[in-house]
Amino acid sequence: MRFPNRDAVSERGSDRSAGLSRRRLLGASAAATTAGLGGCVELPRADVDSVAPVTTTCTDVDPADSVSEYATHPDDDVSLFRRGLRRLGYYPDEVVPASVRVDWSFPINRVGHTAAKASPVPTPDGETIVFAGDDGRVYARAPTGEQRWSVQTDATGLGFHGSAAIVDGTAYIGGYDGDLYALDIETGNMVWRTRSADLEGTLAIGSSPAYYDETLYVIAEYGSPSSGALWAIDPETGEPIWSDDRVWGQAHPSPTIDLEAGRILAGSNDGVVYCWTFPSLEFAWSFQADADGEEQEGGQFRAGAEIKGTVAAHDGYGYVGSWDDNFYCLDLEDGSLEWAFETDGSIMSNPAVDVDADVVYMGSDDGYVYAIDAKPGEKRWSADVNGRVIGALTVTAGTVLVGSYDSYLYALDKETGDRCWRVENRGRVTSAPVPIDGRIYYAERGVFSNYYDDDRETRLEEPGHAYCLVERE
DSSP: OOOOTTTTTTTTOOBGSSSSOOHTTTTTOOOOOOOEEEOOOOOOOOOOOOOOOOOOOOOOOOSSSSOOOSSSSSSTEEEEBBSTTOOEEEEEEEEEEEEOOEEEEEEEEOOOOOOOOOOOEETTSSEEEEEEEESEEEEETTSOOEEEEEOSOOOOOOOOOSSOOOEEEEEEEEETTEEEEETTTTOOEEEEEEEEEGGOOSSSOOOOEEEEEEEEEEEEEEETEEEEEEEEEEETTOEEEOOOOOOOOOOOOOOOTTTTTTTTEEEEESSEEEEEEETOOEEEEEEEOOSSOOOOOOOGGGGOOOOOOEEETTTTTEEOTTTTSSSEEEEETTTOEEEEESSOOOOSSSSSTTTTEEEEEEOOOEEEEEETTTOOOOOEEEOOOOOOOOBBBBEEEEEEEEEEETTTEEETTTTTTEEEEEEOOOOOOOOEEETTTTTTEBBBBEESTTOOOOOOOEEEOOEEEEEEEEEEE
16 A cells, blocks of 8 residues: 655654654654563352343344444455544444353453453454453453463453454554454464554553554553554554554554545544544544643643544544533544534544444443434434443344443343343453454453542452353353
């Protein structure tokens, strides 16, 4: 793939081919790690099976016969976080069971970092599910729970919070060690590893890669200064192809690509959504949410409007929430504000979009899930889930799946918001629930004591687990 307009940069952006970047001029250092990969086996546990009774009869629907490329990926051999390039989290071909039980689980998350945990990603054929833990391990499981392989990477500090992109037998995932890994799906062996030093000294890669037309796209974050960059990577070799480091604040969200609109975009901790043309990668526009906090990085940006969630792109618009308590709808053509929906708390969850009904579903720190008409921005319903929602929502043929800080996974009727069921877990559920072939996969945070107590040592009481739910017979 070629990028014809590599000299088009702004006063805050740089192209990697244009010489020294802003980050290099400011003297950011790069730290390279040296340890290799090793195998590690964990046996599954299935000792959690506490499912509250069904509280309502959810809408009885039939699954769609097929799903358009709009919601999935145009290539059959690609599987991504939020299912497709537009990051919609939309599964109209999946029906959530009316009652469920835990089929299997295994420990995966042991770090107290409050970021949302990595979400499971199935291979395109659904025969292998890739999980990533916050201790730096990556696992491959069969749908029935058998472990195919497990590898320990060098991302041992805060591990993985982004999810894998799976392309033609290879899983690509970025770690909080600042490295980007490529792992063979069959064996877990490392295909290549792009070091932090090769990416101008990344602090971490918390985003989930996107893939299109033989190129990976990933957002990286940096310290000193607090900033980020969009990178294009060769998936065969891991070699960086192009970058733009105009992003301020340490960017966590994953890049979203809308092929029809010709846009690639992502938000950052500076409260800005950045957008480039696609595939030419010329900078197109930026949108600033309502930041009202202290100045950061010498006044380069203000806190208060951090954007943590990944943009969902639908029908020419982008949908994303902010720490300023607002959920925004942006015109992808020019970044203009179409509407804003205000809640009573910060918004850092990843929205889901029913593209057939034109309804957007999102969660807030106010403890509610909202269904919003995509075009006018009007509320259809809200549902109390008894805790903050910081992970990703999923919408299926008749149900919205969402994890809560109250340690339950909820299934809500997508037409009314009524609770169909909820599953009690060990820790707070912050990954995306992923429904495939009658099974629901997700992961939770570890259980900690004294986490917000400065006077006492924080303790891991129990690791967070990955789960597989099946129909209760």
